[in-house]
Amino acid sequence: IDMTPAVVKYATVPPEDDDEATIHVSKTILTHCVREGEGILSSNAQADPRFQAGDSVARYNIRSAICSPITFGDRTFGAIYIDSSIANYTFTPEQLALMNAIGAHTALALANAEQTARRLQTERLAAIGETVASLSHSIKNILQGLRGGADVVEMGLDKGDIKVARGGWEILRRNLDRIVTLTMNMLAFSRPKHVELEPTNMSPLIRECASLLSDYCEQNSIALMIDVDPEMPPVALDQNLMHQALMNLMTNAVEAVEPGDGVVSVRVRYHEASRPKRRRPVLEISVIDNGPGIPKRKINWIFEPFHTTKGIKGTGLGLAVTKRIVNDHKGRIVVESAEGKGAAFRVLIPADLDEHADPSATDGGPGTPRFGGLS
Ligand SMILES: Nc1ncnc2c1ncn2[C@@H]1O[C@H](COP(=O)(O)OP(=O)(O)OP(=O)(O)O)[C@@H](O)[C@H]1O
Ligand SMILES: [Mg+2]
Structure with a gap:
């Protein structure tokens, strides 16, 4: 090994002379x-x-x-x-013994650190492998759906049967939507923590999400009810990210309920700051369904990436991404559910627009939302 010593750190001001900066050892x-x-x-x-x-x-x-x-x-x-x-x-021999002991301890620590780094690398590779496997599995299923839809469209066109072609087109469109959602979730999952807060009116945002699900709800006779506090002021949100988080929650809800008597309601409330109890205003968004609910032992599990019970129809990224988005807004998400009793996902986010607008009230560096978190 190369045993040329080099200065790593000086106790005092480094010397200007190059030769003085060289360590001479035997x-x-x-x-x-x-x-x-x-x-x-x-x-x-x-x-x-x-x-x-x-x-x-x-x-x-x-x-x-x-x-x-x-x-x-x-x-x-x-x-x-x-x-x-x-x-x-x-x-003295005592000094040598002390230094030998220091040398042995240092070597042990370095060997330990090396082994830890190797283990982390192995774990990282395993995690990447698992991620790629899950994603490619989902993508493959969606591509198969796209091809199936295209085949049906082609068959309909060949026969001049517009009804068949339209059926194929429905399949195509559904799978296009799925790959768009999956791609957006993958991007959101790997994006930096930065959120672009802007004053947001909740009513149009929620209605936009609902309109994207209205065809599905109509076809499956699911009631989708929206209830946004009409008095509420604009709140500071990253609109694109919050749109995605809400879509994930609302999609899960409409997918969970029984066609025919499914009911999904989305409720948005604004809670004023009421010192000392509540230091800052809070935005509360609840997505409630009357589906099968989530067993208690699975409540934490559902937020883990790639955990899905939907087989080929799910990737298991939706809630992981939603939780991240809510956390990046310094908020939190809570679930209330019992098996057979439906599920309620509640998102709570600090909503003070004033602090957002006033730069002197900021406390964080770049990438930090300009308000404190909810505990
Ligand atoms: N409203 C709900 N009611 C019952 N179970 C739910 C509900 N929302 C989520 N889950 C459970 O949590 C799991 C994870 O949800 P998540 O949204 O992360 O993934 P997914 O919906 O399975 O797939 P993806 O969202 O990536 O298409 C679901 O597979 C389902 O078992
Ligand atoms: Mg989902």
């Missing part, structure tokens, strides 16, 4: 120590028969030196080296 002593794998104490280095081959001992006028290897098993990390050119000063 390579002869250092090499001997590392090669033999044992600590060395030399009380009179210039007369020491072990170091006669090299000239560094004489060149640097080294009188006494101690050197301990930093090795673990057959792995050599380096050595600790101290020398002195003071004629009547000699290092």
Whole structure:
């Protein structure tokens, strides 16, 4: 190994002279120590028969030196080296023993750190593999849906049967929607934490989400009810991200309920700050359904990425992304559900527009929403 010492840190101001910045050590002593794998104490280095081959001992006028290897098993990390050119000063065996102990501890820590880094790397690769497997599985299913739809369209066109072609087109469109949603969720999942807050009127945002689900609800006789507090002021949100978070929650709800008697309601409320109880205004969005609900033991599990009970129809990214978006808004999401009793997802987000508009009230750096979090 290359045993050329280099300055890593100075205790005082670094010297300007390049030569002074070079550390002169006895390579002869250092090499001997590392090669033999044992600590060395030399009380009179210039007369020491072990170091006669090299000239560094004489060149640097080294009188006494101690050197301990930093090795673990057959792995050599380096050595600790101290020398002195003071004629009547000699290092002691106790000092060597102490340095050997320091060398051994350092080596153990380094070996440990190396092993941890290797394990992390292995775990990372495994996680990437799992992610790619889940995503490609979903994408493959959607592509199969697209091809199936295209085949039906083609069949209808060949036969001149517009009804069949329209049926195929429905399949195509549904799968196009799925790949758009999946792509948006993948992007949201890997995006930086930054949120672009802007004053947002909740009513049009919720209605936009509802209109994207209205065809599905109509076809499956699901009642989708929207109830937005008409008095509420605009709130500070990242509109694109919140749109996506709400779509994920609302899609889950309409997918959970029984066609025929499914009811999904989305309720939006604005809670004024009421010091000292509530320091800042809060936006509350509830998405409530009368579906099968979520068993208690699965409540935490549903927010993990790629956990889905929908087989080929789900990827399991929706709630993971939604939770991230809500957290990035310094809010929180809570679920109330019991098996067979439906589910209620409640999103709570600090909603003070004033602090958002007033830069002097900011507390965070770039990427931090300009308001504090909810606890
Ligand atoms: N409203 C709900 N009622 C019952 N179960 C739900 C509800 N919302 C979510 N879940 C459960 O949580 C799981 C994870 O939801 P998530 O939205 O993360 O993934 P997904 O809907 O399965 O797939 P994706 O959203 O990626 O298409 C679902 O598979 C389902 O089991
Ligand atoms: Mg979902």
